Amino acid sequence: MSRKRLKKVNKILYRVNQYADTLSRMSDQQLQGQTKKFRDKIAHGDTLDKILPEAFATIREADKRILGKFPYDVQVLGGIVLHQGNIAEMKTGEGKTLTATMPVYLNALTGQGVMVITTNSYLSNRDYNELKEVYEWLGLSVSSGTHEDPNHKFTTEDKKNIYNSDIIYTTNDVLGFDYLQENLVSQANDQFLRPYNYAILDEVDSILLDSAQMPLIISGAPRVQSNLFSIANQFVNTLIINEDFEMDDEKKHVWLTDVGLSQAKRFFNRNKFYSADNYMLVKHIQLALHARTLFKLNRDYVVEDNEVKLLDITNGRIMVGTKLQSGLHQAIEAKEGLEITQQMRAVASITYQNLFRMFKKLSGMTGTGRYDEEEFIQTYNMAVVVIPTHKPLLRKDYPDKVYTTLPEKLYASMELVIRCHEQGQPVLLTTGSVELSEIYSQMLLKQGIAHNVLNARNVAKEAEIISEAGQLGAVTVATVMAGRGTDIKLGRGVAEKGGLAVIGTERMTSKRIDMQLRGRAGRQGDPGFSQFFVSLEDDIVINRGSERMHKYYQEHMNDFDVRNPKELKKRRFTSVVNKAQAREESQARSARQNALEFDEISRIQRNLIYATRKQLLEATSVFDDEIMKIAVRVVDNFLDRSHFMTQQHITRFILDNLNYNLKKSEFIAGSRNKEQIRDKLIGMIVKLLTIKYRNLKSYEGRKVFQRIAILKAVDTCWIDQVDQLQQLKNIVINRQFSQKNPIFEYQKEARNSFKEMKKQVDKAILKNIMLSDIDVSDNGKMTISFP
Numbered sequence: 001m002s003r004k005r006l007k008k009v010n011k012i013l014y015r016v017n018q019y020a021d022t023l024s025r026m027s028d029q030q031l032q033g034q035t036k037k038f039r040d041k042i043a044h045g046d047t048l049d050k051i052l053p054e055a056f057a058t059i060r061e062a063d064k065r066i067l068g069k070f071p072y073d074v075q076v077l078g079g080i081v082l083h084q085g086n087i088a089e090m091k092t093g094e095g096k097t098l099t100a101t102m103p104v105y106l107n108a109l110t111g112q113g114v115m116v117i118t119t120n121s122y123l124s125n126r127d128y129n130e131l132k133e134v135y136e137w138l139g140l141s142v143s144s145g146t147h148e149d150p151n152h153k154f155t156t157e158d159k160k161n162i163y164n165s166d167i168i169y170t171t172n173d174v175l176g177f178d179y180l181q182e183n184l185v186s187q188a189n190d191q192f193l194r195p196y197n198y199a200i201l202d203e204v205d206s207i208l209l210d211s212a213q214m215p216l217i218i219s220g221a222p223r224v225q226s227n228l229f230s231i232a233n234q235f236v237n238t239l240i241i242n243e244d245f246e247m248d249d250e251k252k253h254v255w256l257t258d259v260g261l262s263q264a265k266r267f268f269n270r271n272k273f274y275s276a277d278n279y280m281l282v283k284h285i286q287l288a289l290h291a292r293t294l295f296k297l298n299r300d301y302v303v304e305d306n307e308v309k310l311l312d313i314t315n316g317r318i319m320v321g322t323k324l325q326s327g328l329h330q331a332i333e334a335k336e337g338l339e340i341t342q343q344m345r346a347v348a349s350i351t352y353q354n355l356f357r358m359f360k361k362l363s364g365m366t367g368t369g370r371y372d373e374e375e376f377i378q379t380y381n382m383a384v385v386v387i388p389t390h391k392p393l394l395r396k397d398y399p400d401k402v403y404t405t406l407p408e409k410l411y412a413s414m415e416l417v418i419r420c421h422e423q424g425q426p427v428l429l430t431t432g433s434v435e436l437s438e439i440y441s442q443m444l445l446k447q448g449i450a451h452n453v454l455n456a457r458n459v460a461k462e463a464e465i466i467s468e469a470g471q472l473g474a475v476t477v478a479t480v481m482a483g484r485g486t487d488i489k490l491g492r493g494v495a496e497k498g499g500l501a502v503i504g505t506e507r508m509t510s511k512r513i514d515m516q517l518r519g520r521a522g523r524q525g526d527p528g529f530s531q532f533f534v535s536l537e538d539d540i541v542i543n544r545g546s547e548r549m550h551k552y553y554q555e556h557m558n559d560f561d562v563r564n565p566k567e568l569k570k571r572r573f574t575s576v577v578n579k580a581q582a583r584e585e586s587q588a589r590s591a592r593q594n595a596l597e598f599d600e601i602s603r604i605q606r607n608l609i610y611a612t613r614k615q616l617l618e619a620t621s622v623f624d625d626e627i628m629k630i631a632v633r634v635v636d637n638f639l640d641r642s643h644f645m646t647q648q649h650i651t652r653f654i655l656d657n658l659n660y661n662l663k664k665s666e667f668i669a670g671s672r673n674k675e676q677i678r679d680k681l682i683g684m685i686v687k688l689l690t691i692k693y694r695n696l697k698s699y700e701g702r703k704v705f706q707r708i709a710i711l712k713a714v715d716t717c718w719i720d721q722v723d724q725l726q727q728l729k730n731i732v733i734n735r736q737f738s739q740k741n742p743i744f745e746y747q748k749e750a751r752n753s754f755k756e757m758k759k760q761v762d763k764a765i766l767k768n769i770m771l772s773d774i775d776v777s778d779n780g781k782m783t784i785s786f787p
């Protein structure tokens with residue numbers, strides 16, 4: 001399949017190459033004039049496919065003149081695949097950044113916007129700064145959606161400028177948060193996004209697969225603060241694994257055993273535990289157990305400035321501004337003895353899968369797409385096309401060296417580091433956690449080997465560290481942070497020493513991440529090698545290894561001599577990590593599928609709400625009719641609720657929803673007939689509205705007031721719904737022992753709560769309209785106080 005596609009793409013390459021000579025003879029001015037020519041052609045109905053060969057050849061020539069790099073044929077092939085909305089698999093170091101310039105230029109010609117999306121702002125900014133000049137030279141506008149200073153806040157005007165550019169370099173999380181933010185604004189003028197047109201995802205597997213399990217969440221209003229976190233943490237610290245609590249094989253769930261339960265009863269002095277009264281306590285114990293057993297300091301998170309900061313396991317970076325939901329973050333804070341931060345309600349949320357499915361056309365680049373082709377086709381309708389390398393790949397990937405224990409592994413891997421270092425060969429030593437990177441750093445210090453450490457704690461020095469990493473004799477210890485997009489250039493004389501040595505000290509959760517790390521060596525035909533060291537004590541083996549392996553480990557864990565590490569060479573050992581990793585990957589795949597299925601109902605509801613909001617924001621006339629219809633619905637609903645209406649019922653309804661100043665004489669004494677009550681209530685609403693609208697003075701004023709009142713109602717209820725869905729999901733997932741299908745259950749309950757929400761929205765709108773207090777000053781400034 002991939003080959004067949006590549007053949008077709010090759011034909012297009014041939015046509016691109018035919019233009020090369022003519023374009024190389026053009027003056028700068030003529031070449032720059034090409035952009036206008038293409039835009040005119042598009043305006044006259046030419047398709048992008050038609051102008052592709054000449055447009056690609058144009059930017060290719062511009063790349064040469066401005067950047068000094070003429071995209072190779074294989075890069076043109078990659079560019080065509082990207083334009084066609086597919087995934088170009090290009091080995092690491094083949095120059096994906098430059099490849100993207102071609103489809104970016106072509107697609108930007110329509111003026112509908114092209115986004116190049118990367119996983120982190122460092123890379124995004126780097127690419128933007130490198131390529132900006134060439135796009136601008138060709139007359140296109142280009143901007144960066146991220147800022148070098150992570151605390152920088154863009155204004156709405158800034159954002160409008162950014163998103164109106166022909167080309168935008170940004171990250172997936174900035175785009176996601178902007179999307180959610182855009183749908184929280186209260187006037188049309190505050191919107192800044194254009195419809196999503198075309199995106200190229202750099203490291204597409206990292207964005208669409210690795211990041212897919214954690215939805216983006218905007219948090220808002222605080223929840224009532226609980227004081228149970230610390231005490232639950234204290235209790236959980238007294239428990240013993242497999243006696244008081246147990247974990248499932250996947251290490252995703254933990255629960256108290258009967259023994260643990262008795263402990264809890266004693267500790268908290270309660271007779272019955274699983275009762276409604278103890279709901280909060282049980283929940284906090286559960287959270288504390290999760291925090292203690294499933295989250296590891298310096299692997300899943302770091303503590304910095306007295307804050308828990310989550311790490312992205314796929315790239316080792318801190319996920320800025322991201323917190324775990326539903327109290328888990330606070331439970332980890334309690335575990336680390338930090339001040340407990342306020343728990344926030346989720347206000348808006350979306351998964352990356354659904355964010356990116358909104359683009360008209362999507363494409364991606366990666367060094368490792370093949371492993372997940374099926375999923376890409378199924379979920380995103382993107383095929384993976386493997387692009388040949390520009391020069392033959394010289395890197396040698398050696399099979400893993402396996403040891404029983406961690407100390408043996410450390411010692412053996414250090415020996416190799418020392419050997420390479422003595423010969424002057426630069427070493428990139430990669431570790432699975434911040435903690436291990438620091439242990440290696442200490443070991444190197446003991447050996448008197450100067451080195452750099454690249455982990456989530458010193459992101460600031462990243463560029464400098466990478467620029468030194470390929471020099472003669474350099475040793476760099478890095479977490480997976482070094483795995484994506486870092487271009488380590490070999491210093492003088494290094495090729496003769498064998499190029500860069502990538503020494504992995506642990507295999508990661510997926511083969512893709514390993515391959516990314518190996519790919520730091522052997523770039524663009526450079527020499528180099530990669531070698532991973534593993535032990536039966538590695539996380540991946542502990543979590544996903546076979547029973548047999550665990551048994552072997554139990555039996556042999558004590559008979560080792562650090563200075564004489566014993567390598568396990570039998571086949572069953574050398575394949576242990578591959579098997580464990582395959583298990584981990586398949587688990588991750590089903591978790592992603594799960595996340596997608598869970599998000600489906602939210603997606604439908606979110607789209608409905610966001611479409612409503614958009615209509616409201618952009619409406620040009622007043623909402624008198626809609627409001628009357630809502631009023632009638634609310635009144636009917638109220639009257640339907642009970643057969644018999646007492647005077648108190650009616651008075652309560654009026655005071656709650658329509659009018660604070662009810663005069664006794666105004667209403668209905670003795671009226672028992674529902675029709676009559678209905679007419680009177682509606683009459684009352686009409687009368688009150690007329691007065692209210694008159695006070696608003698102008699048509700415009702009335703429109704603004706109505707819009708804000710409606711929006712506020714929609715938002716308040718929707719935010720409740722988002723939060724409820726979030727909680728519902730946790731409840732359903734944790735109901736692991738019940739026989740019911742959790743997704744089915746979730747969708748059913750989500751649908752019901754949405755129906756209920758719609759009723760609440762009607763009520764809230766009516767209430768906001770009727771019970772708000774409006775003050776219009778002489779200069780037309782309107783102040784509204786909502787109930």
Ligand SMILES: Nc1ncnc2c1ncn2[C@@H]1O[C@H](COP(=O)(O)OP(=O)(O)OP(=O)(O)O)[C@@H](O)[C@H]1O
Nearest residue numbers: 069070071072092093094095096097098485486487
């Ligand atoms: N056509 C070219 N001519 C000259 N140099 C090139 C060309 N294409 C790419 N390069 C150089 O090759 C190096 C690798 O490029 P780049 O970092 O974009 O690779 P990559 O494919 O993105 O790698 P990774 O998978 O690690 O992100 C860079 O230094 C880049 O400038």
